[in-house]
Amino acid sequence: MVNRKKDETKLKIRRLAKDVVRDIDKHSNPSIEIPIRALSNVHFNEKKSIIELGKETQQRYFFNVGQAKKFMQTILIASACDELLDSGKTTSIRDLYYMTKHTIGKSKENTFDDQAESDPIIEDLEVTIDSLREELNLFASNRGAMVGPMKVIDYGINKKGDQIDLARMGSGGWSIPSIVEEDIIEFKDCKAKFILMVEKDAVWRRLNEDGFWKKHNCLLIHGQGMAPRGVRRLLHRLVNDYKLPMYVFVDQDPWGLYIYSVIKQGSINLAYESQRMAVPSAKFIGLSAFDKEKYKLPDNVTIKLNEQDKSRAKQILNYPWFQKKSWQKELKQMLKNGFKLELEALSAKGISFVTDKYLPEKLKNKDWLD
Amino acid sequence: MVNRKKDETKLKIRRLAKDVVRDIDKHSNPSIEIPIRALSNVHFNEKKSIIELGKETQQRYFFNVGQAKKFMQTILIASACDELLDSGKTTSIRDLYYMTKHTIGKSKENTFDDQAESDPIIEDLEVTIDSLREELNLFASNRGAMVGPMKVIDYGINKKGDQIDLARMGSGGWSIPSIVEEDIIEFKDCKAKFILMVEKDAVWRRLNEDGFWKKHNCLLIHGQGMAPRGVRRLLHRLVNDYKLPMYVFVDQDPWGLYIYSVIKQGSINLAYESQRMAVPSAKFIGLSAFDKEKYKLPDNVTIKLNEQDKSRAKQILNYPWFQKKSWQKELKQMLKNGFKLELEALSAKGISFVTDKYLPEKLKNKDWLD
Numbered sequence: 001m002v003n004r005k006k007d008e009t010k011l012k013i014r015r016l017a018k019d020v021v022r023d024i025d026k027h028s029n030p031s032i033e034i035p036i037r038a039l040s041n042v043h044f045n046e047k048k049s050i051i052e053l054g055k056e057t058q059q060r061y062f063f064n065v066g067q068a069k070k071f072m073q074t075i076l077i078a079s080a081c082d083e084l085l086d087s088g089k090t091t092s093i094r095d096l097y098y099m100t101k102h103t104i105g106k107s108k109e110n111t112f113d114d115q116a117e118s119d120p121i122i123e124d125l126e127v128t129i130d131s132l133r134e135e136l137n138l139f140a141s142n143r144g145a146m147v148g149p150m151k152v153i154d155y156g157i158n159k160k161g162d163q164i165d166l167a168r169m170g171s172g173g174w175s176i177p178s179i180v181e182e183d184i185i186e187f188k189d190c191k192a193k194f195i196l197m198v199e200k201d202a203v204w205r206r207l208n209e210d211g212f213w214k215k216h217n218c219l220l221i222h223g224q225g226m227a228p229r230g231v232r233r234l235l236h237r238l239v240n241d242y243k244l245p246m247y248v249f250v251d252q253d254p255w256g257l258y259i260y261s262v263i264k265q266g267s268i269n270l271a272y273e274s275q276r277m278a279v280p281s282a283k284f285i286g287l288s289a290f291d292k293e294k295y296k297l298p299d300n301v302t303i304k305l306n307e308q309d310k311s312r313a314k315q316i317l318n319y320p321w322f323q324k325k326s327w328q329k330e331l332k333q334m335l336k337n338g339f340k341l342e343l344e345a346l347s348a349k350g351i352s353f354v355t356d357k358y359l360p361e362k363l364k365n366k367d368w369l370d
Numbered sequence: 371m372v373n374r375k376k377d378e379t380k381l382k383i384r385r386l387a388k389d390v391v392r393d394i395d396k397h398s399n400p401s402i403e404i405p406i407r408a409l410s411n412v413h414f415n416e417k418k419s420i421i422e423l424g425k426e427t428q429q430r431y432f433f434n435v436g437q438a439k440k441f442m443q444t445i446l447i448a449s450a451c452d453e454l455l456d457s458g459k460t461t462s463i464r465d466l467y468y469m470t471k472h473t474i475g476k477s478k479e480n481t482f483d484d485q486a487e488s489d490p491i492i493e494d495l496e497v498t499i500d501s502l503r504e505e506l507n508l509f510a511s512n513r514g515a516m517v518g519p520m521k522v523i524d525y526g527i528n529k530k531g532d533q534i535d536l537a538r539m540g541s542g543g544w545s546i547p548s549i550v551e552e553d554i555i556e557f558k559d560c561k562a563k564f565i566l567m568v569e570k571d572a573v574w575r576r577l578n579e580d581g582f583w584k585k586h587n588c589l590l591i592h593g594q595g596m597a598p599r600g601v602r603r604l605l606h607r608l609v610n611d612y613k614l615p616m617y618v619f620v621d622q623d624p625w626g627l628y629i630y631s632v633i634k635q636g637s638i639n640l641a642y643e644s645q646r647m648a649v650p651s652a653k654f655i656g657l658s659a660f661d662k663e664k665y666k667l668p669d670n671v672t673i674k675l676n677e678q679d680k681s682r683a684k685q686i687l688n689y690p691w692f693q694k695k696s697w698q699k700e701l702k703q704m705l706k707n708g709f710k711l712e713l714e715a716l717s718a719k720g721i722s723f724v725t726d727k728y729l730p731e732k733l734k735n736k737d738w739l740d
Binding site for chain 2: 095103142152173211347
């Protein structure tokens with residue numbers, strides 16, 4: 001178990017605090033320099049193929065009527081995270097809100113009135129000291145599961161760590177925790193040749209039950225819809241540590257493509273995470289807009305695109321990271337088709353069609369998009 | 371691994387089919403007798419303390435313009451479930467919809483146009499042959515996790531079964547599958563003295579990280595909100611097999627009480643499941659409407675009841691299963707307070723207040739409602 005990271009994070013919080021103290025000692029207006037998290041400061045780094053936060057920052061001052069409360073809140077959250085790291089405990093961002101909420105002195109003013117106030121302050125702190133919230137011992141709700149030829153050692157409860165064999169997890173799989181940093185989750189004995197990331201848990205269970213991961217020697221992961229932070233961080237670590245190819249398997253609709261896109265290059269809203277969460281090498285294995293014809297799926301499993309789908313697809317068509325010819329062809333075909341397809345639509349060809357035919361063929365023919 | 375149940379379920383489906391064939395042989399109008407799932411046929415069984423389906427049934431005929439399609443759909447779903455059981459595969463109810471959807475002959479008529487059509491037919495089949503959908507190898511989306519001094523053997527993937535030690539699951543816990551019937555999940559070496567069922571996964575993780583289940587020797591389970599079917603069925607089996615006391619720990623609001631109520635006596639909508647899912651011995655350990663004063667929680671962690679909360683609380687006040695004096699007092703106090711409290715509100719007294727003080731005191735003083 002490596003604790004280096006925890007110490008690093010603590011150092012960063014302390015440095016923030018020291019800078020403020022230095023301002024006070026110098027009798028100048030105490031301030032914190034915070035990177036701007038707005039769209040204006042977000043760009044697509046073509047070389048790295050990820051969405052990144054730019055270098056623009058703003059000062060948050062204590063002696064400023066518009067900023068004093070936010071300044072206080074930032075220090076309060078930083079101090080609570082410092083305590084969390086000291087105690088070695090982790091908690092939810094909702095819990096942190098309750099922990100830091102109190103009425104100030106004899107006033108009727110609360111430090112926070114609502115979690116909607118504390119969440120952005122957490123994000124401010126993350127970008128300011130360049131630490132993920134998971135490094136601050138904070139978690140979001142967890143979703144997603146995993147099986148495959150690999151073990152993990154989980155140091156979350158026992159100092160000695162619980163060793164978990166991901167090849168012996170039965171039908172449920174290993175529930176992926178929200179915090180999967182190196183000092184909590186250690187990888188061991190990975191024998192997999194690639195990663196298959198599935199959008200939907202129902203399809204994941206089909207593949208697990210059919211023993212797909214044993215036959216093809218892969219890690220089988222799902223995120224129960226949009227991949228949560230824990231899953232994205234885990235994918236990033238796995239791909240970097242083991243240099244594994246990774247294939248993403250999502251519904252044929254704009255939402256499915258967005259899930260793929262966030263896994264691959266990060267999101268606009270949380271651009272500062274991309275560096276440690278995005279997997280630029282991720283490939284899109286399906287469902288493709290050309291699959292209905294290729295696999296002779298019946299007409300009655302298609303679902304008509306609605307207006308929202310269409311406008312979302314057109315938006316995606318304009319994203320800088322979907323400008324490759326192959327992607328433009330794919331997206332235009334979806335609009336031309338006028339329909340979407342769910343992963344489950346493959347079951348119209350037989351319950352295990354996805355396991356026995358669809359995915360093996362896609363893999364064999366390298367039939368994916370990059 | 372016991373396969374008796376699977377054979378029983380198959381027999382029940384076959385019996386349904388044979389009755390229809392007999393009608394045909396007799397040249398009479400083929401029909402199926404289906405218990406009525408409407409409120410009119412639901413009642414609270416005071417002796418068993420569960421919500422039950424009554425004995426009223428209706429015939430579904432083939433030669434009836436209003437019923438022919440539903441008749442066809444019922445047979446179609448029954449036949450698909452029969453195939454599922456034969457193949458030993460499980461699938462989602464969404465997948466079953468796609469598997470059974472097709473265009474009829476040369477018409478433009480589909481067997482099902484929407485999953486909203488196939489789901490109620492599944493429920494009809496469940497009540498008609500008196501089998502849970504899990505016994506028909508169908509699953510819903512799964513949620514919820516578990517840790518504690520116990521092992522399970524999961525026969526979902528390997529015929530030999532994967533043995534999983536629930537005391538060595540790290541921070542994530544064992545992800546509870548949707549289907550936990552005896553032939554898939556076997557319990558082993560349970561050393562727990564009671565079950566603590568927590569509404570929220572964030573609070574569950576606090577308790578897991580603090581080692582609550584080790585210190586108090588219990589099974590620690592959460593359902594990520596409303597307990598899903600897999601969790602409810604698991605609780606039912608655990609309580610019946612090991613005669614364990616069970617405590618339910620939910621938010622102090624009408625929704626939390628409803629979660630407790632469904633776990634304890636079942637729900638009105640799915641009354642036919644109660645017999646195999648409800649846990650009438652379940653106790654409510656908190657948060658109680660009296661806890662704010664008892665544990666001196668600060669004023670600013672309360673949330674005002676809104677109009678919807680109030681009318682829901684008044685509804686619950688009238689449920690036959692909340693007529694005990696103690697419950698009436700509890701519910702009236704919530705309305706008198708005019709506020710609700712989340713489990714996380716306890717963190718205002720310290721991050722591990724719930725682990726070190728609140729729950730141990732509640733258990734020691736037998737401070738719960740039945």
